[in-house]
Amino acid sequence: MDGPIGVFDSGVGGLTVARRLLEQLSQEDLLYLADTARLPYGPLPVAQVRQYALEALEFMVERGVKAMVIACNTATAAGLEALKARAAIPVLGVIEPGARATAGLTRGRVGLLATEGTVKSEAYQRRLAELIPGVEVIAQACPKFTPLVESGLDDAVAIQDAVAEYVRPLVRAKVDTIVLGCTHYPLLSRWIQAYAGEEVLVVDPALATVELLEDELRSRGLLRPPGRPGYRQFATTGEVEKFGRVAATILGLPGLQAVRVRLG
Numbered sequence: 001m002d003g004p005i006g007v008f009d010s011g012v013g014g015l016t017v018a019r020r021l022l023e024q025l026s027q028e029d030l031l032y033l034a035d036t037a038r039l040p041y042g043p044l045p046v047a048q049v050r051q052y053a054l055e056a057l058e059f060m061v062e063r064g065v066k067a068m069v070i071a072c073n074t075a076t077a078a079g080l081e082a083l084k085a086r087a088a089i090p091v092l093g094v095i096e097p098g099a100r101a102t103a104g105l106t107r108g109r110v111g112l113l114a115t116e117g118t119v120k121s122e123a124y125q126r127r128l129a130e131l132i133p134g135v136e137v138i139a140q141a142c143p144k145f146t147p148l149v150e151s152g153l154d155d156a157v158a159i160q161d162a163v164a165e166y167v168r169p170l171v172r173a174k175v176d177t178i179v180l181g182c183t184h185y186p187l188l189s190r191w192i193q194a195y196a197g198e199e200v201l202v203v204d205p206a207l208a209t210v211e212l213l214e215d216e217l218r219s220r221g222l223l224r225p226p227g228r229p230g231y232r233q234f235a236t237t238g239e240v241e242k243f244g245r246v247a248a249t250i251l252g253l254p255g256l257q258a259v260r261v262r263l264g
């Protein structure tokens, strides 16, 4: 029952999963790791992302985490199997819960917004095809999104232009559901929803991920009983002040402090 839950992403995107975790499992301790110095992961070769994810696992294990969530779709696609094979603790990714949540909602035409790495891996396309026979998946890589989110969402014109560029093909293809296949993108969901229109469902895999984590912890006897809030720790390989500022806004935790760490 002891030990924090490790949540890992290339940057602030995984905080969309961490914030659900803090809502649903507030009694758990959280150790968040952002590999900001080496992002974006989206355009990197698969083997390099896998190596970074393995380094994140090592970091987490050294700090005694009891479970790890790879709160990054790109790293999940590239490294989940390798991390599971290496780790003695439970390791979860975001693609399985994201695909399942999408399968429960769509009428058969899914738009996938994700990084180049996740789109190319075809992890969502394959899993959705297994879950929904005959599904049409229209995949769109969105390389401009992560930098816009990392810089604190302060360029509304650039956000609107990028959203129009990436969501237009999905609207033209008449998708009924859009899955946000990168953990940075829920931070853009109000723009994405506004462009796509109200009739299109926009799926953030974060909630399904935290539910899967809760089931996993419970089945292994690792879930803490509800009680007082756990502690929260934030680490980044990049600039601590900038990360802390953006993270504080995303989580609604003013005064959030991060520490700088090295990986590898």
Ligand code: DGL
Pocket (backbone or CB within 6 Å): 009, 010, 011, 013, 014, 039, 040, 041, 042, 043, 071, 072, 073, 074, 075, 115, 118, 146, 181, 182, 183, 184
């Ligand atoms: N947040 C990440 C994801 O879910 C990756 C963003 C990036 O570093 O390119 O894929």
